[in-house]
Amino acid sequence: MNITKFPRPLKVLALGALASLALTACGGSSDADTAGDGTVRVAVFPSFNALGPRTADLEGVFDKHGLDVELVTVATPGEATPQLLGGKIEFALMDMVSPIIAKTEGVDLVMAAPGAVGAAAKDDGLTSGRFWVRADSPIQSVADLENATFGIPQTKGQLWLDVREAIDNAGGDSSKTEFVEVPNTLAALRSGSVDVVTTAEPSGTATLNDPDLRVLDHFVNAGGDLSYAYVTTPRYAAENAENVEKFRDAVVEANTMLAEQDGLAAEVAATYIEVDPAILSQAIYPKFPTTPITEDNINSTLDRMVRYGLVQEADAPAPGDMIVGG
Structure with a gap:
């Protein structure tokens, strides 16, 4: 076929x-x-x-x-x-x-x-779920995302659950995060219209060499x-x-x-x-x-x-x- x-x-x-x-x-x-x-x-x-x-x-x-x-x-x-x-x-x-x-x-x-x-984290801490911020962003931890504008393809779906759970598990309050639906998350991040986004693979790996963006942290889809x-x-x-x-x-x-x-x-x-x-x-x-x-x-x-x-x-x-x- x-x-x-x-x-x-x-x-x-x-x-x-x-x-x-x-x-x-x-x-x-x-x-x-x-x-x-x-x-x-x-x-x-x-x-x-x-x-x-x-x-x-x-x-x-x-x-x-x-x-x-x-x-x-x-x-x-x-x-x-x-x-x-x-x-x-x-x-x-x-x-x-x-x-x-x-x-x-x-x-x-x-x-x-x-x-x-x-997928649970590998020995190096990497998972397929990545949080991305701009290289010059003041955001330093997942807990900080409670005050961020988060660009996401769809609110109130599985990825939205993953993000909220990750923020709360890190000690933040995900109810304070502003979620904004955007069709192209990385483009929205680069433009400055949002503070943080996620990527799915292989987009995450392909973005690792972008000097304007950095990986804030990783999360596990569906709680593992x-x-x-x-x-x-x-x-x-x-x-x-x-x-x-x-x-x-x-x-x-x-x-x-x-x-x-x-x-x-x-x-x-x-x-x-x-x-x-x-x-x-x-x-x-x-x-x-x-x-x-x-x-x-x-x-x-x-x-x-x-x-x-x-x-x-x-x-x-x-x-x-x-x-x-x-």
Whole structure:
């Protein structure tokens, strides 16, 4: 299968837009639109978090499990959700927050396979999550960010949770931080319109040699727990249980290959991310789960969402309701 190359990860739509887009799809096409041709369509982002199915495709893991898979590139969960509900795709990569918010707003999605885990710090203290400030910034610590203007692609999403948690854990008060949505975080930082931003890999590694910017510190995505998962609809899961099981097992097998084979992540990433191979070899990759999703993974996300007001505890879905077969 040919894999199209894309230059860099794209930002996620606001969570409210995700739900509204999904709901508009309910009156359109049905699951029957693509059913019956034998192809399993999986929506992925052009980012490191999609390395599981990219690896399964390139290394023949999907074929081994009897699946004919087509990878469909989307920019956001909001773009993927109506396609899931309309039967245009069968699975979609999403951050952990998006399907939970969708569930609370009446859009029923369930998680079928694990995507990526926030990578804990290496021995040198580096993680894939970086805080950036201008080289001459007076900001000296993560705790100082309580008084900063923070440029972020999307407020009240998973990255927003990561940032707030990092500030609070450092002794600051994240409720005092001013969050501003910006389409290009590094450009906003260079222009002086915000005080601090984050980067995703490989953009962070590519920016290390910029003399006008400096790394303030690092943080761990999703608190070091599951940060991305592959989502489907309960209807598809009920009617295609064998395919769901095969897909889950194939992704877990590919994730295991990524975890065990040095250099494989960079090799696969080079097939769809147009970045200097030297940067890809130096970049920091997420961890890839080698076991299926558990209720503990869901609870980890729910705890953070409740703590920061993304969902009320009384409205939070039961963890088992967010997992296929749970």
